[in-house]
Amino acid sequence: MGVSAVFGVLGGLEALGLPGFAGSALDKACEALFDAKGKDVLKEVQARLRAYTGAVPANHDLEHAIRLAELTATLVLLGQYRRAVEAENFDTRSARLPPFIEAARTWLFSEIGLSRSLTVKPNDALVAEADAALDRALPAATAAAVEAGLAQARARVWAALVAGAGPAPPDFQARFEGRAAGEPGWSVLFLAFLREALKTNPRAEVAFVTVRLAGLREAARRIEDGLDALAAGQATIKDDTGVIRAGLDELLRRVSREESVPLDTLRAILTAMGEVAQAADAAEIEQRLKAKAAEFRDLAERLSRLSNDDPEVVRLRQASADALGRGRFAEADAHLAAAEARDLAGLAELESISRHKRLSAAQSRAERASAAKLRTNPDAYAEAATHYAEAARIVAPADGRIAYEYAHRQALVLLDLGRDFGRNVSLKAAVEVFRDVLRSSSDDASYWAMAQNNLGNALRTLGERESGTGRLEEAVSAYRAALEELTRERVPLNWAATQNNLGTALATLGGRESGPDRLEEAVSAYRAALEEWTRERVPLDWAGTQNNLGAALQTLGGRESGTDRLEEAVAAYRAALEEWTRERVPLDWAATQNNLGTALATLGGRESGTARLEEAVSAYRAALEEYTRERVPLDWAMSLGNQGTALSLLADRRGDVAMARRALEQIETALETFATADHAPYSASYRSAAAKAQAVVQRLGG
Numbered sequence: 045m046g047v048s049a050v051f052g053v054l055g056g057l058e059a060l061g062l063p064g065f066a067g068s069a070l071d072k073a074c075e076a077l078f079d080a081k082g083k084d085v086l087k088e089v090q091a092r093l094r095a096y097t098g099a100v101p102a103n104h105d106l107e108h109a110i111r112l113a114e115l116t117a118t119l120v121l122l123g124q125y126r127r128a129v130e131a132e133n134f135d136t137r138s139a140r141l142p143p144f145i146e147a148a149r150t151w152l153f154s155e156i157g158l159s160r161s162l163t164v165k166p167n168d169a170l171v172a173e174a175d176a177a178l179d180r181a182l183p184a185a186t187a188a189a190v191e192a193g194l195a196q197a198r199a200r201v202w203a204a205l206v207a208g209a210g211p212a213p214p215d216f217q218a219r220f221e222g223r224a225a226g227e228p229g230w231s232v233l234f235l236a237f238l239r240e241a242l243k244t245n246p247r248a249e250v251a252f253v254t255v256r257l258a259g260l261r262e263a264a265r266r267i268e269d270g271l272d273a274l275a276a277g278q279a280t281i282k283d284d285t286g287v288i289r290a291g292l293d294e295l296l297r298r299v300s301r302e303e304s305v306p307l308d309t310l311r312a313i314l315t316a317m318g319e320v321a322q323a324a325d326a327a328e329i330e331q332r333l334k335a336k337a338a339e340f341r342d343l344a345e346r347l348s349r350l351s352n353d354d355p356e357v358v359r360l361r362q363a364s365a366d367a368l369g370r371g372r373f374a375e376a377d378a379h380l381a382a383a384e385a386r387d388l389a390g391l392a393e394l395e396s397i398s399r400h401k402r403l404s405a406a407q408s409r410a411e412r413a414s415a416a417k418l419r420t421n422p423d424a425y426a427e428a429a430t431h432y433a434e435a436a437r438i439v440a441p442a443d444g445r446i447a448y449e450y451a452h453r454q455a456l457v458l459l460d461l462g463r464d465f466g467r468n469v470s471l472k473a474a475v476e477v478f479r480d481v482l483r484s485s486s487d488d489a490s491y492w493a494m495a496q497n498n499l500g501n502a503l504r505t506l507g508e509r510e511s512g513t514g515r516l517e518e519a520v521s522a523y524r525a526a527l528e529e530l531t532r533e534r535v536p537l538n539w540a541a542t543q544n545n546l547g548t549a550l551a552t553l554g555g556r557e558s559g560p561d562r563l564e565e566a567v568s569a570y571r572a573a574l575e576e577w578t579r580e581r582v583p584l585d586w587a588g589t590q591n592n593l594g595a596a597l598q599t600l601g602g603r604e605s606g607t608d609r610l611e612e613a614v615a616a617y618r619a620a621l622e623e624w625t626r627e628r629v630p631l632d633w634a635a636t637q638n639n640l641g642t643a644l645a646t647l648g649g650r651e652s653g654t655a656r657l658e659e660a661v662s663a664y665r666a667a668l669e670e671y672t673r674e675r676v677p678l679d680w681a682m683s684l685g686n687q688g689t690a691l692s693l694l695a696d697r698r699g700d701v702a703m704a705r706r707a708l709e710q711i712e713t714a715l716e717t718f719a720t721a722d723h724a725p726y727s728a729s730y731r732s733a734a735a736k737a738q739a740v741v742q743r744l745g746g
Contacts, residue, residue, distance in 0.1 A: 046555065052287065062174055095732055109238065114201050115152055115155050117158075117234040117236075117328075118220075121229075121325025122145065122149060123295045125219055126141060126327065140626075144213060147209040147210050148212070151205065154208075181564065194235075195233070196434075198220075198230050198231055201230065202230075212483045217508060225385035270475045295333075296314065303334060303338075303341070304609075305341075306369065308372075309368070309371050337370070339373050339508050343368055343373060347380060347556035348385055350384065356386055357386050360379045360386070364380040367379060379495060411428060420526070422461060425470075426461060428457045432454035432457065436451040436454065445486075451484075458474035458477065462474060463505050464504070466678055466723065471505055490529065493538075495524045497523065497524045497530070497538075498528035499522045501519075503515045504548065508725070509726075510724060511728075516553045527539065527543070532541050532576065537585075540574075540576035541573070541577075542571040544570065544592060545593055546569045547567075547568075547569030547589075549591055550565045550569060554599060563596055568588050569595040588624070589619040591620040591639060594615075594616030594620065598613035598639070607647060610646055610647050615643065617639055630677065631670055633667075634670035634671045634679070637663045641659075641660040641663030641686060648693070649693060658694065661694065668687070684710050685730045688711040688714065688737065689733045691706060694742070695707055695740060696743070705741055710732065711734045712734055715727060715730040732744070
């Protein structure tokens, strides 16, 4: 877009009804255009008006501002699109973003330079065009003329973006062109950033304002009279990269409006971010601010729940509110927690009239701690379980059914803690709470059946980690009891879920027995579940059961001399992967890749070639892309050890001592992890695998 076209766009903002330039009074326009530097800028404009030469600043600051606004608007729009894509994939873990997003980001940062100043090449034609514009009064701009100029600029920027980053998704192009419902489009963002650029670049302001006032020389007196009305000053957050500096204040105002958080609080938060904010782009800053806004609302809601007029509670509430207003959330939370604790202690003396308030406080704490589980913090699980237990105790005298629900939640949190972090003591606690729930809910058949199913899950998880079979037998009994109420005719999907759980317990038992009966029962249970959990009806559950069926078939096949069962297992795993994709359910996809690797490794061990073993190593490698040590340490260790076992066999056949050593290291790492987590069966398995791998190393001369 040329300078004249840009001046036409800026001059026509009023016609378009955009904020910042509306209003017929020149002093209002000046107030919108300039910050505390406006007085000096207008003095320079007046000097040019009195000795009019029509010159544009020689360093091309206006062209610099135009180009930076174009690129910054595109970058912000890309950030909005990225967040929209992430929101659509919220229910998946580690969903992949379209490659265009990173390619476009890279191209934009390259164009912007991420340096202290944007390099703009001299453009004599642009200067000549600006000179000509300064020699005439600005004609009346119309909305149509402005839109035409914007369309021309938008098309040019889009062509450059696609050339630099490659083909773009259609939904992003719709956003860019302003065709997506509720989205501003590139043109509006460009105008907003250009307006802010003019506010921070006095030399570019001179070029624009001179033209803006060229046909209004008679109003120079009004400019002088209105100078005192200009704002005394405005704090501006500076970004060293120059990418988000121009639009930062507007970003703060918008987040304040959208998230209902005071502007001063957001400013304090941003100031506290310090170097973190300087190193972030606009999209990341907005994301961080919105996360803090959510914390603000949570703390504000908790404050609103406290109504105790005890002087100490009042003092703590005020201290919390003051810290909250300054953006110091940790301090606000500490004061608030002390107020809540004192509130609960005081309400205990008035139990008959204060039960609801105490329950609300306990429930609030439990829900807060449950939300913290998303941050993979095991202490948050334990805290949530404690507060659910407190809520159950408080409400029990008044409503046993509600008390049962809180106790059930407590047990489920303990089950999650024990399963996800290897804490057997938490699993044992969950078993006891589930049994208490079953004793108190015997008159409610459906709740009783669900508690039986969950009890089975806790017992099965414990049994998988113990060498004996007692817990597993109890789990099978719990699942069979649940199926007496969760019938196929009454609740077909719940019936299928319990059949799947029963199959898993039976399969684990069958793996520890010499005969095939339990494994055959497990296969039957899985096939029964698949009669209701069809691919069309519940594709993800269907895939999960296919994976479990593959595991049972694999164990059976491992005990038979033939390969038919193993081939069936491989087919079941591959079927599961058709729905359990990496993009959709990355951790489930990784689990099935691990299982597929084990089946292939077993087949490879019975064949003379290495093709199946190589496929197995590849499947384990795929699993480890999602099974990371930080994310799921036990699953990571399992896949690492399994891959090591396959590598050891492959190294033996190839005579590769380096591969054999690497295999031994992987198996020993897995063994160390499971020994620390107190998983006796896995520890024994990998101890045996390590001994075999050590023998291979020695045989190959290592």
